[in-house]
Amino acid sequence: MTASDHGARSVDIRPAVDADAPALAALLAHLGYPADAAELPDRLRRLREAGDDAFVADVDGATVGLATVHSRAVLHVARPVAQLTALVVPPEMRGRGVGRALVDAAERWGRAHGADRLVVTTALHRADAPLFYERLGFEHTGRRYVRKFS
Numbered sequence: 001m002t003a004s005d006h007g008a009r010s011v012d013i014r015p016a017v018d019a020d021a022p023a024l025a026a027l028l029a030h031l032g033y034p035a036d037a038a039e040l041p042d043r044l045r046r047l048r049e050a051g052d053d054a055f056v057a058d059v060d061g062a063t064v065g066l067a068t069v070h071s072r073a074v075l076h077v078a079r080p081v082a083q084l085t086a087l088v089v090p091p092e093m094r095g096r097g098v099g100r101a102l103v104d105a106a107e108r109w110g111r112a113h114g115a116d117r118l119v120v121t122t123a124l125h126r127a128d129a130p131l132f133y134e135r136l137g138f139e140h141t142g143r144r145y146v147r148k149f150s
Contacts, residue, residue, distance in 0.1 A: 082110025
């Protein structure tokens with residue numbers, strides 16, 4: 001999958017592979033989720049065994065973005081719900097179409113898995129994220145609360 005980023009460079013979207021582990025670790029650190037690159041191939045395997053997926057964005061041969069997407073069967077709607085659980089593009093690559101290309105890939109994946117909607121949550125400290133999602137047509141529909149198990 002290729003998308004143009006305002007006519008300058010192309011953004012290539014592909015499924016993440018084990019060899020991407022160092023780049024994935026760096027991207028997850030940008031989100032505030034430090035990860036040991038050595039653990040990421042196993043996480044990718046578990047993600048895919050559960051029927052979910054991870055995509056990366058490459059620009060000029062460098063991996064510059066990550067999206068993870070999941071499909072959930074829920075009782076309150078008839079079709080599965082696709083959920084974007086991680087989307088990260090480093091600050092220096094923002095505004096170049098990378099995030100949009102990753103969201104588009106997640107939506108295509110969701111449609112292919114029977115979903116009729118893509119949902120996403122974002123942390124309160126990510127001040128620029130709500131405007132990004134709204135520009136892409138997402139609606140603000142609620143709040144998310146977290147309770148960690150002790």
